[in-house]
Amino acid sequence: MKEKVQNIVKKFHNDRSRLMDILLDIQKDFNCIPDEAASIVATLLNMSKVDVNQTISFYHFFSKEPVGTYAVYLNNSAVACMMGREEVARAFEEEVGTSFNSVTEDGLIGLWDTSDIGMNDQEPAAIINGIVFTNLTPTRVKEIVIGFREGKDISEMVDKYGDGQNSNELIRSMVNNNIRKKGPVLFSEYEVGMAIRNVANYSPEQTIEIIKNSNIRGRGGAGFPAGLKWEFCCKSGGEEIYLVCNADEGEPGTFKERVILTELPMLLFEGMIIAGYALNAKEGILYLRYEYKYIKDYLEDVLQQLRNLNLLGNNIAGKGGFNFDIRIQLGAGAYVCGEESGLIESMEGKRGEPRNRPPFPVQKGYKNMPTVINNVETLSSVVKIILNSPEWFKAMGTKESAGTKLLSISGDCKHPGIYEIEWGMTINEMLEMVGASSVQAVQVGGPSGVCIDPSQFARSISFEDLPTGGAMIVIGENRDLLKEFVMNYTDFFIEESCGSCGPCRSLTVILRNKLQKIMDGKGVKADIDELYEWGNYMKQVNRCGLGQTAANPILTTIENFRPLYDSLIKTDDDFVSTFNMEKAVADSCKYVGRVPKL
Amino acid sequence: MSKPVIATATLAGCFGCHMSLLDIDERILELIELVEFNKSPINDIKTFTKQCDIGLIEGGCSNSENIEVLKDFRKNCKILVSLGECAIMGGLPAMRNGIPIRECLEEAYITGPTVRMNTKKILPNDDELPMMLDKVYPCHEIVKIDYFLPGCPPTADLIWNALLALVTGDELKLPYEVVKFD
Ligand SMILES: Cc1cc2nc3c(=O)[nH]c(=O)nc-3n(C[C@H](O)[C@H](O)[C@H](O)COP(=O)(O)O)c2cc1C
Ligand code: SF4
Ligand code: SF4
Numbered sequence A: 001m002k003e004k005v006q007n008i009v010k011k012f013h014n015d016r017s018r019l020m021d022i023l024l025d026i027q028k029d030f031n032c033i034p035d036e037a038a039s040i041v042a043t044l045l046n047m048s049k050v051d052v053n054q055t056i057s058f059y060h061f062f063s064k065e066p067v068g069t070y071a072v073y074l075n076n077s078a079v080a081c082m083m084g085r086e087e088v089a090r091a092f093e094e095e096v097g098t099s100f101n102s103v104t105e106d107g108l109i110g111l112w113d114t115s116d117i118g119m120n121d122q123e124p125a126a127i128i129n130g131i132v133f134t135n136l137t138p139t140r141v142k143e144i145v146i147g148f149r150e151g152k153d154i155s156e157m158v159d160k161y162g163d164g165q166n167s168n169e170l171i172r173s174m175v176n177n178n179i180r181k182k183g184p185v186l187f188s189e190y191e192v193g194m195a196i197r198n199v200a201n202y203s204p205e206q207t208i209e210i211i212k213n214s215n216i217r218g219r220g221g222a223g224f225p226a227g228l229k230w231e232f233c234c235k236s237g238g239e240e241i242y243l244v245c246n247a248d249e250g251e252p253g254t255f256k257e258r259v260i261l262t263e264l265p266m267l268l269f270e271g272m273i274i275a276g277y278a279l280n281a282k283e284g285i286l287y288l289r290y291e292y293k294y295i296k297d298y299l300e301d302v303l304q305q306l307r308n309l310n311l312l313g314n315n316i317a318g319k320g321g322f323n324f325d326i327r328i329q330l331g332a333g334a335y336v337c338g339e340e341s342g343l344i345e346s347m348e349g350k351r352g353e354p355r356n357r358p359p360f361p362v363q364k365g366y367k368n369m370p371t372v373i374n375n376v377e378t379l380s381s382v383v384k385i386i387l388n389s390p391e392w393f394k395a396m397g398t399k400e401s402a403g404t405k406l407l408s409i410s411g412d413c414k415h416p417g418i419y420e421i422e423w424g425m426t427i428n429e430m431l432e433m434v435g436a437s438s439v440q441a442v443q444v445g446g447p448s449g450v451c452i453d454p455s456q457f458a459r460s461i462s463f464e465d466l467p468t469g470g471a472m473i474v475i476g477e478n479r480d481l482l483k484e485f486v487m488n489y490t491d492f493f494i495e496e497s498c499g500s501c502g503p504c505r506s507l508t509v510i511l512r513n514k515l516q517k518i519m520d521g522k523g524v525k526a527d528i529d530e531l532y533e534w535g536n537y538m539k540q541v542n543r544c545g546l547g548q549t550a551a552n553p554i555l556t557t558i559e560n561f562r563p564l565y566d567s568l569i570k571t572d573d574d575f576v577s578t579f580n581m582e583k584a585v586a587d588s589c590k591y592v593g594r595v596p597k598l
Numbered sequence B: 001m002s003k004p005v006i007a008t009a010t011l012a013g014c015f016g017c018h019m020s021l022l023d024i025d026e027r028i029l030e031l032i033e034l035v036e037f038n039k040s041p042i043n044d045i046k047t048f049t050k051q052c053d054i055g056l057i058e059g060g061c062s063n064s065e066n067i068e069v070l071k072d073f074r075k076n077c078k079i080l081v082s083l084g085e086c087a088i089m090g091g092l093p094a095m096r097n098g099i100p101i102r103e104c105l106e107e108a109y110i111t112g113p114t115v116r117m118n119t120k121k122i123l124p125n126d127d128e129l130p131m132m133l134d135k136v137y138p139c140h141e142i143v144k145i146d147y148f149l150p151g152c153p154p155t156a157d158l159i160w161n162a163l164l165a166l167v168t169g170d171e172l173k174l175p176y177e178v179v180k181f182d
Helices: A002-011 A016-030 A035-045 A049-058 A078-082 A085-096 A138-149 A194-200 A204-214 A226-235 A256-263 A265-279 A290-308 A340-347 A376-387 A390-394 A427-434 A481-496 A502-519 A525-541 A545-549 A552-560 A562-566 A581-592 B016-022 B027-034 B064-076 B085-089 B092-098 B101-111 B156-168
Strands: A070-075 A109-114 A126-128 A131-133 A179-181 A242-247 A283-288 A325-330 A371-375 A404-411 A417-422 A439-444 A450-452 A471-476 B005-010 B052-058 B061-063 B077-083 B132-137 B147-149
Touching: A002 A016, A002 A035, A016 A035, A016 A049, A016 A325, A016 A340, A035 A049, A070 A085, A078 A085, A078 A404, A078 A481, A085 A109, A085 A138, A131 A290, A194 A265, A194 A376, A204 A226, A204 A265, A204 A376, A204 A390, A226 A265, A226 A371, A242 A265, A242 A340, A242 A376, A256 A265, A256 A290, A256 A376, A256 A404, A265 A283, A265 A290, A265 A325, A265 A371, A265 A376, A283 A290, A283 A340, A290 A325, A340 A371, A371 A376, A376 A390, A376 A404, A404 A427, A417 A427, A427 A439, A427 A471, A439 A481, A450 A481, A450 A552, A471 A481, A481 A502, A481 A545, A481 A552, A481 A562, A502 A525, A502 A545, A525 A545, A525 A552, A552 A562, A581 B064, A581 B101, A581 B132, B005 B016, B005 B064, B016 B052, B016 B156, B027 B156, B052 B064, B052 B085, B052 B156, B061 B064, B064 B077, B064 B132, B077 B085, B077 B156, B085 B092, B092 B132, B101 B132, B147 B156
Parallel strands: A070 A109, A179 A417, A242 A283, A242 A371, A283 A325, A404 A471, B005 B052, B052 B077, B077 B147
Antiparallel strands: A070 A126, A126 A131, A404 A417, A439 A450, A439 A471, B061 B132
């Protein structure tokens, strides 16, 4: 073991900040990160073992115990459940003979729950040994498990490839793109490299000016103006500046970046190169969520093609001093690493716990240097702004929301998939576009966004009205909104909280239990009031966006679906206890050997 | 008008909250002027002899007796206050909540390093003993609690200010120092 681990550490130049990569390799080679390996890593990197262990324990796809020769990670997000995830899970349990979150005795198969994997348009889906299996059914599960028992190579089990580049020999995935609507910005034809050659004729300041003039705002959710962010970063005056592209795409319901990375990686990388030029950065990093590891080799190849074209590397496009390269950093399964400062911590090899701000990443980011973090879609759009003009871009969309937006639409609709729309489209128009009828609610922007009712379907998708990072989940009439969505999403936040802030760590659980109490018919009116009051409190007392929005599923449904809650309140009493003495003493009495006296 | 009546109890707590109550020092003389004590470990009155105005509860509920006492307090007190972390959240005793009851009992009575005399490995099972609950419950999950005084223990000043406010009807004074815990 020692030699193997030593080689891995050496491969990353004994560099502590590459701990993520080191652990990813060890996990891959040993099917877990054995305690002994953690000790060796700690010694070689001159770190305390506790520090190594705390990084290991933070990420979902690192494990100290073997996760199974075949490790099945089955998505448990709301839309997966809508599409039959539970039947698939039961089928796995039956065929495999072990329950979820455990490994068979012979160590052959492990079954694990996992948060959204970015496949909402083709659920139920699972990641098995890094390979994505979509549209699972109980019958398919049987075949897959037989394959495990026969010792088949996992890639042999992919029976057909998806459309577009999904069948590329470096991807070979059954994932489908489901591109339903191509818009004028991201999906328009263009000539590779032209935008880069264009900016090489401008100064970095001029480039920033163009982006500022386009009014493009961040597509990752927060909507900060991209040009302004770049300008702030340049003014921070660090020795080095880093550009990071956020491809963590962890918000349940979004999968647009999966498609950009598959079909338009050149466009994205060109955007990064342009940003790199504007910022005078030498290094760009693409932070790719572990769930999209299956695209990594292909992306590496695209980077190599760009280097061959002299669009990446030194003296780009023949311009002396225009040096910029890109590396890909894999995550290891943590939603909070999509939060920009958590992402930086993760890139430095640490637990992905968000930092206190200020200082903001543009002041002190990666390795304490000024860092710009932009979303995949933001950076991809930049290329077309350069190729056309800021005016061209601004002419689309609304006043405060220029350009187009890629929506990931899933749930109860005929055509789930990717749609590039102009900002300003109404929810009604959107529902018509995707073939949805009898809609009870739309979850705009994923769990951290808002859940709206039909009376609001005339509202428009825009920063001024209904902002969204792109996740749109259509919820049909027959769904149990509280159980299938609000509860599922609250559980998601509980699972994904990094645990630094007390309220985010604990109040989420308290809110969940209160919601369960109400759903069990044991709630009183005061419980609804408390859910609302305490949920609002979450916005003020947590460090990052995760905790600040973790109560949104509860808050926005209380606001927009109050009768649902009221109908569950069965009593006028001001207090109802859920305590059950018989249940509570059963175990202890049984164990000491006495008959409960009730 | 007769004086307001106070009762106090300690459930799964360490008596630290009661100690903190006594920490009001000489103000205890003032308190005696203001209120009358009924059932409480402070005066050793064991059963309620009349309806009370305020009940102070220290500790959460770890066994069946705690539940009974708490329910009895709810019946006999107009206002019920959770005093301290254990009453509010379960506190230290709730550390056992993640551990199977079997392991807790084994550790306490059979395998623990301080278990010497229990050579027959007996687990207490007399019918007279309270029954252990599956976990430690905060008081407000069992009965309605009207007020919560945080702290481990709440400072004497916080308890004093709160009692004064309840008795006089004046607004509760909560200066920063009184509710600052780190
Ligand atoms: C919990 C949490 C998760 C996030 N996840 C992502 C993500 O997956 N992708 C992303 O681009 N932004 C995500 N963000 C927003 C980022 O912090 C950041 O605002 C964004 O990457 C900036 O890029 P933009 O300005 O181009 O949108 C997340 C924020 C929070 C609070
Ligand atoms: S709000 Fe939650 S996720 Fe964010 S830093 Fe605090 S504990 Fe971590
Ligand atoms: S809150 Fe603290 S002082 Fe009070 S009973 Fe609990 S442990 Fe003791």
